[in-house]
Structures are given as C-alpha cells and as structure tokens.
Amino acid sequence: MLKYIAKRLLIMAVTLWVIVTLTFILMISIPGSPLNSERNTNEVVQANLEAHYNLDEPYYVQYMLYIKSIVTFDFGPSIKQPNQTVNDLLGRGFPISFELGIITIIVALISGITLGILAALRHNGIIDYLAISLAVLGISIPNFVLATLLIQKLAVDWNILPPATWSSPAHMVLPVIALATGPMAIIARLTRSTMLEVLTQDYIKMARAKGLSPWKIVLKHALRNALMPVVTIMGTLLAGILTGTFVIEKIFAIPGMGRYFVESINQRDYPVIMGTTVFYSAFLIFMLFLVDIVYGILDPRIKLHKKGGA
C-alpha cells in the first residue's frame, strides 16, 4: 500500500508539472498583455511596469520564476490588483468557496442517495416516477437559471430569504440549493440504477431469505455496493465544487475564488492564472487519488497494492 501511495505521489507531481508547463505555454501564446490598456502609458512607465512583473525577462527565465513560485507557493502580486498578492486572493476566496462547496456536497449526497434508494425500492411506483422526474429536471435546468428563479421567487416576491451576498446562514440557503440540485440529481440517478442492479443479486436474496428487515438489507448490504459509481464521480465533483463556481458565485455575489479562473484569463493576470491553475490541478489530482484509495476500501476486489506493484 505504501509503495503504491509513493508511486502515485510521484505520478501526481509529474502530472502537475505537465499541467503547469502547458498552462505557461498557453498563457504566453494568447495575444494581449496584462499591461495593455486602452490608453498607452509612455515607454519608460511601461518598461518600469514590465520590469516590476518580470515581463521583460526571456520566456525561459519567466518559466523558471513560475516554477520557483509554485515550489515555494508564493505567486507574488496580482498585476490587476496591485495591492493584493495571489496568495491573498486565494487565501480569502478559497475558504468561502470551500464552505459553500462542503455544504452543497453534503446536501447533494444525503438528498441524492435518499432519493435514489426510495426510487429503487418503489421501482415503477409513484415515488420512483416522482424521484426520476425530479432528477431529470435537476439535470436539465442549468444552475444559473435555477439561481435567478430562486432569487426572484424566494427573495424578491415572497421576501423569505436574502437574495445575495455571503454574510449569514440564511444567505447560504439559496446558493446551496442552486448548486446542489444538479449533483443531487446525478447522484440520485446513479444510486437508483445501481441499487436496482444490486437488489437482484443472490446475496440480497440470501439476506431476504434469512428474514432480515428490508431496511437492514438496504442500508447494510445493498448500499455499500450501490455507492461505487457515486464514489467515482465524487473526485471531480468535490474538486469542481470546492474550488468555487464562477456562475453561482457571480449571481449570488459570493466572494469565493470561482471568478478568478475566468477573470484572470480575461485580464491576462499571469500570476493569478498560474496560481489558480496550480491550486485547482493539485486539488483535483489529490481528490482523484483519494477516490482510488476509497475504492480499495469499499470494494475488496480492487487490490491497489498489487496493481501498483506489478
């Protein structure tokens, strides 16, 4: 197991290096510069600014500086917000995105799995149809449409909840619903279909024959196997949601880190582009790694160390 983990860590480092290098190449090859403004500043000022951000160095030097900044995890100042460092921006935005993300994931998991189980147990019954309709709706309504709708109805028309910003638990309700509905629907569908499959297995029949209560069968015997596909999608889902979502954060004016992924590229804010990319990639790679480990524990048939050792 340890050997496997060591090997995985090495591969993760290499993957990260490839991502960083590709990002750097793409970043410098898109036209436009972070210092390009509507009105040109004079040449001396321009040269001073370029020197300040090391943009006057040859590309290989800039590349080495980026690698250095990644190793030391110090990305320097943002070019567009000169009084803020990239670490400031990430340090401020990530905890908020993470908070929103964790709550969303928990809500999506609990409601999705419950819905999936209920649908599977009442296969072709009313609950099944309701759950599936809900799931189809959840998948097909984009979250930004749902978000606007929720604000309009619950905040503006009925005045039950605050429309936007991030300052109290009440402010969290709408964004969490908007963000959790999609993943909930996916989880519900996955749970339902694998659950249906698992329930026809011999060992479940065996359990029934032993006279175990239906709930015990479901929760203790069927659910563990039914959750495998859910675990599979959890890696990407976690990384995606925990590092912030551009659209939902923008609509609800949540000061998370989602917007930096988009805005830094529009503004060619090189240090922020590198900072967010490295952060997201490292997070994603680590989540996928965790998922693999969880597989091994949930399903003894998957032997990690052997696969790794071979």
Add this chain to the structure above:
Amino acid sequence: MKKKLLVFLMAAMAIFVLAACTANEDAGTETNEEEENTGEEENTASGEKVLYMNNGTEPTSFDPAVGFDAVSWNPLNNLMEGLTRLGEDDTPQAAIAEDWDLSDDGTVYTFHIREDANWSNGDPVVAEDFVFAWERLLNPETGSAAAFLGYFIEGGEAYNSGEGSAEDLGIEAVDEKTFEVTLAEPTGYFLHVISNPAFFPVNAAVAEENSEWFAEADSFVSNGPFTLESWEHDSEMVFVKNEEYWDADTVKLDKVHWAMVNDTNTEYQMFEAGELDVTELPSEMAEQLIDEENVVIKDQAGLYFYRFNVTEEPFQNAKIRKAFALAVNQQDIVEYVTKNGEEAATAFVSPGFESPSGNDFRDENGDLVEYNPEEAKQLLEEGMEEEGYDELPEVTLSYSTSDAHKAIAETMQSAFSENLGIDVVLENTEASVFLDDQKALNHQLSRSSFIFDYGDPVNFLESFITDSSMNRTGWSNEEYNELIANAKSESDEEQRWEYMYEAERLLAEEMPIFPIHYYNQVHMYSDPVSGIVRHPVGYVELKWADKSE
C-alpha cells in the same frame, strides 16, 4: 475488512465534520457581524441614515495615483477631496482650496488651502501633501496610467517619460497652506482637471511611514466627506461621515454601505428586495423599466463609435468612408437595439460642454454626420470611380465579443447591405486580443468607445492627431494636428473653441471614424434617496446625498 471500513468511514466522517466545523466557525463570526449590521439597521430606524450602494467589484486600488477606473474612483471620490470638487452644477468649485489666484498669462495658479482642512487623523492638510501626491503621480516608478493628466503641469511630461526630474516640476509648497502650480501652457479647464481623483493629496507623513496606507481600512486616512470604517475585501466597504471634513455640516448621510455585486440582474433583485438603494437596469429589462418614475438618466460624456483603417483598402478613400458612415441610421440603433435611452450621435463631441459664450459645443457645431442613404450611395459610386474599383474589396467589421456590440454590428451589417448593397463580414474577438489588433491596425472597420477623462472637448479630439496611441486609424492630417496644437495652447478661450469646432468639422469631412451614440448613465433610486450627483465627466458624489425616513 469490515472493521477497516468502519474505521475509514469514521475517519471520513470526522474529517467532514471538522471541515464543516471550521466552516461553521467562520460562519459564526460572520453571523455576529451580521447581527451588528442588523443592529445598525435598527439604528437607522432611530435616525441613522445609511445609504446602500453597489460598487460592482473590489476597487482596483485606493492609491489615488494608481486606481485609474470607475470602481476605484467612484468610492474614492467620496473619501477624499482635491483642491476643487465638481459641484451640483458639474463645474469645479472651491474644495480643499478656499480660493486661488491666476497669473495674468494664465499659467501660474496659487491655491490657498483652507485653514480648517484636516485629515481624518487630525493632521492639517498642507501644501506639501499635494506636492508629495502630484510628484508621485508623475514619477515613472509609480507606473500610473493616469499620469498623462499631469502633463498640463510644467515639466510633467518630461519627468514622467524619464527625461526630466522631480525638481523641475512646476509645483511648489510656498508655505504650509499655499500651493503654487506652474502650467506648461495656459489651460482654461485646469480647475476641472484637478477635481479628478488622480490629483487628490496624500498625507505625506502617513505615506512615508506606511507606503501601503491605502490598502486597508485601518491605515486609511481621508480628507473628504467620509472615512473608511471597514473594508472586507471582495465583499463590502462601510464609509462613515468624516467629522474632520471642513464642510461636514453639508454631509447628511451617517454611513454608506458599499456591496460588491458584479451582476446587474442580482443588483436589481437586491434593489427590489430592499437591500440596495441604487441599481442599474439589467439590459434585458431596460426597455420596460426605463420610463419608470424613479429612473434617472444623466449624460455621460463619451462616444460609441467605429474606426476605419485608412491604410487598408477600401477605406483609404474618404468618400467610401463617408458612404459607410452615412448609411447607418444611429436613431434606429438607440431606439430599437440598445434601448437604454442614449442619444443618437450625429457628431463626435458629446453634448454638455459649455463654450465661453455659454452655448453647448454640440449646438454650436451642429449635426455633422446625418443618416442619408441616397447621399451614401452617391458617395460610394464616386469613391469607387476614384479608386477604379468595379467591385468593392471585401470588408470585415470587427468588434470585441459581447452581446451588446454584436447587436449593433448586426444592425450595421444589414444597413450596409440595404443601403449600399455591400455584404460585410462580421468578426468578433476577445477584448484584449481585439485591442491589440486595433492598435496594430489589423482591422478594417472596428468598434470603439471613448469616455472623457476631463471636462474639455480637446480630451477626445486630440486622440486623432498623428502618433497618438488613441488614433488607431492610420489617419494623419497636418491641418488637424495644427488645429489641436492651437486648441491646447491658445489663451483666448473664444479662439480656442473656434479651433476645436473647426477640428471637429474636419473630422466629419475626412471621417476616419464615425459616431453611433453618446453615452449616458441610467440609475434607479429607492424612494427615500435624494441628492446623489453624477457628472457627465467625473465620479459619483454622495456629499449632498440624503435619505429620508
């Protein structure tokens, strides 16, 4: 194995719970703050006046020399104050300077700073604070994008371009409360220029101690109507009335709360839910909301226009350029496409600039570019004959990616097709790429806009002299260059305006660019709010704002 699984699940649960706990701890502190806020709102009922504004995003910087954009300067304009401030009538009024003398040749201003002008930390505002701030603005090391505004000052351009030195700048602290400025040329609108936030003073003592004094609320010292009480980056700012401000009696609001909501739909919904006092109109709803009673439309000096590239066929020919310009019906565009109450532009300089004789520049110089499909067709034929074209070379119309620009571009495309029988190709690129291409003259016909930096028509007109980085048309005209040079140095105001009128007419004759619409500012205010002033050129003023119970 079962045990292992159990241990793992327990561990996973523990991690989740801990994570949720840390998250909840944050939430807890925020909740407390929220409770405090609610407390304040209750105070509002007992007489405290709090205005709820939206700044859109985090200000780029509150460093007066660096934050050269509306999101920085709109709030900063209410925290600080320069020698002059634009009044409710949009003209410069005495502010930190009580009064001033102007030398007979019009180049030396002597400003007398108010005895009771103080910083929020109690220090007096002195002439040295202005010397410090203005030197910093022009120092090439500062890298200020607004430095060009200081080129009116003697030695300003030389210092900023690394040729001169700070000692040669025409600014001097004669004594503690007397500040003398020597200009490169007589500049009739200099008092308007220095109302701009780039010219705000900086408390030299504070800045020498902490060069990042403007980055956080704790270290921020102001000299304007409000002080910065708190600043939660990316989320909100709270301003409180500045009791040290010389004109504190005029300021009626106790607090201004600034949200940072970067989505117009959300902003409008928050306004509807009573969480904001001011909102812009979401573009999809502009048409249905614009006639509402609480909507205020103000001019914003500036122009939405298109540039020809005169170095590329077929736009080397002035008649062909004019043909394209006259084929577009600007009135249709504002009425059926933008629908935001803008005024269709029939010339280049936007309305609102008052001449020495008291007339509006626009009324004086009249309509110069009027929709006329017949004349357009005629001009196209003549132009094609001059160039020996049987068929017009293909024309590509470029704009930076945005739904609003696209809608206008498509309208123009159909106008060219209908009125000239020419099918132009539309092309859009991402904004930064677009700007690069436009500067490099890679376009044929491309979208542009201009917003005035200071209150004189020459600000816009001088963009089109040869070698200006704002020209981007390849157009170069000796006569025009001379007119602009005169308009910048003539001390007789009447004559100076004559030069500008003539320059604008020449622009219409040669048509290196053509106008679409002037800009405006459309805002919806909640009922209790009054007295928010927005200038055609300048930044929002809350000094006179009030909120009734």
